[in-house]
Amino acid sequence: MASPTPYDALLLVSFGGPEKPADVVPFLRNVTAGKNIPDARLEEVGEHYYGFGGRSPINDQNRAFVEALRADLAADGVDVPVYWGNRNWDPYLADTLAQMRDDGVQRAAALVTSAYSSYSGCRQYRENLAAAVAEVPGAPRIDKLRHYYNHPGFLEPMVDATLAALAELPEAARRAGHLAFVTHSIPVSMDDSSGPDGNAYTAQHRLVMEQVVARVRQETGHRYPAELVFCSRSGPPHVPWLEPDVNDHLRDLHAREVPGAVVVPIGFVSDHMEVIYDLDTEARATAEEIGLPFARAATAGVDPRFVAMARDLLLERAAVEADQPTDQPVERAAVGSPASWDVCPVGCCPNPRGARPALSGQD
Ligand SMILES: CC1=C(CCC(=O)O)c2cc3nc(cc4[nH]c(cc5[nH]c(cc1n2)c(C)c5CCC(=O)O)c(CCC(=O)O)c4C)C(CCC(=O)O)=C3C
Numbered sequence: 001m002a003s004p005t006p007y008d009a010l011l012l013v014s015f016g017g018p019e020k021p022a023d024v025v026p027f028l029r030n031v032t033a034g035k036n037i038p039d040a041r042l043e044e045v046g047e048h049y050y051g052f053g054g055r056s057p058i059n060d061q062n063r064a065f066v067e068a069l070r071a072d073l074a075a076d077g078v079d080v081p082v083y084w085g086n087r088n089w090d091p092y093l094a095d096t097l098a099q100m101r102d103d104g105v106q107r108a109a110a111l112v113t114s115a116y117s118s119y120s121g122c123r124q125y126r127e128n129l130a131a132a133v134a135e136v137p138g139a140p141r142i143d144k145l146r147h148y149y150n151h152p153g154f155l156e157p158m159v160d161a162t163l164a165a166l167a168e169l170p171e172a173a174r175r176a177g178h179l180a181f182v183t184h185s186i187p188v189s190m191d192d193s194s195g196p197d198g199n200a201y202t203a204q205h206r207l208v209m210e211q212v213v214a215r216v217r218q219e220t221g222h223r224y225p226a227e228l229v230f231c232s233r234s235g236p237p238h239v240p241w242l243e244p245d246v247n248d249h250l251r252d253l254h255a256r257e258v259p260g261a262v263v264v265p266i267g268f269v270s271d272h273m274e275v276i277y278d279l280d281t282e283a284r285a286t287a288e289e290i291g292l293p294f295a296r297a298a299t300a301g302v303d304p305r306f307v308a309m310a311r312d313l314l315l316e317r318a319a320v321e322a323d324q325p326t327d328q329p330v331e332r333a334a335v336g337s338p339a340s341w342d343v344c345p346v347g348c349c350p351n352p353r354g355a356r357p358a359l360s361g362q363d
């Protein structure tokens with residue numbers, strides 16, 4: 001049986017979100033510390049949270065994932081505890097690392113709830129992990145697991161979700177509709193510097209989009225027109241961010257007499273606020289306003305294939321890090337493009353505000 005050695009724990013690392021109205025402003029302060037987010041945008045985002053009782057869905061999604069992962073590991077006989085810590089809200093990374101240390105954990109593999117390369121989606125987590133390790137004397141060693149945007153455990157649930165959403169569209173739109181693949185907008189400069197050679201953020205999303213379109217074609221015999229579009233733009237208006245916005249795109253489809261759209265949130269591993277607000281609330285309202293048939297594909301969430309992916313990545317990396325490697329090459333599940341690196345290359349996804357310590361990198 002595959003062994004998790006040298007890892008004695010798995011750490012789920014996420015963004016965190018508020019759980020009650022009184023959490024919203026302190027949470028937003030944590031997220032935006034040192035960043036140039038206009039006050040108007042913060043008030044707007046605060047309203048998104050208040051509209052859902054001040055509670056983000058993200059923490060409950062992570063609790064469910066941790067439970068499902070514990071069950072998956074137990075069923076497979078992989079005896080490692082699962083911990084969970086966030087960048088921006090309780091349970092904070094440093095508290096979780098202190099707990100892990102107290103439990104005797106020496107070395108843990110970290111799965112981040114962000115599948116792609118970018119400063120916000122990768123290095124910022126690595127910096128926060130480094131800061132938490134520095135804050136906790138005797139903290140375990142943490143190895144961030146590789147990007148998994150092209151892992152079948154992430155892609156296959158997306159294919160099924162896209163097919164299910166297509167089935168929700170009215171008959172006429174089911175065949176001639178378009179697929180709008182949605183991810184979080186980031187500054188154009190952040191995309192330009194993402195990954196070792198730049199533009200990894202958009203390139204990885206396009207690979208995912210192509211894979212899903214190809215798999216949907218296998219299942220339906222039809223190659224759906226598809227576009228990569230963006231949600232949740234923030235920052236000052238004069239700074240360019242990735243476009244088009246999903247709402248503008250829906251209007252554009254309507255103007256071109258496309259009879260319906262399936263929105264596939266490929267940038268999000270579970271139903272985050274961006275999904276339930278930006279897509280289910282705002283984009284759906286746009287579609288209703290213009291009379292465009294609309295369906296939103298489910299996120300991976302606790303799909304058993306996505307949960308099993310976490311086990312697979314842990315065991316894959318354990319085989320790489322093992323003291324006595326076998327002569328068999330380590331198998332790395334990946335579809336359409338090679339598996340991503342284990343350790344981030346030098347200069348990958350730089351911090352626009354200047355270098356600081358980050359874990360799991362060659363620099
Ligand atoms: C690429 C990316 C991901 C995906 C990767 C990943 O998952 O990490 C992501 C995830 C998330 N972003 C989240 C929330 C927020 N992001 C903000 C701000 C920003 N995000 C950015 C990028 C990303 N963000 C950027 C470039 C900014 C501008 C400021 C900065 O340079 O950092 C702000 C401030 C207000 C605003 O500007 O909108 C909030 C409240 C939540 C929690 C949602 C919930 O509660 O369910 C999640 C999962």
Ligand SMILES: [Fe+2]
Binds near residue numbers: 184
């Ligand atoms: Fe964000």
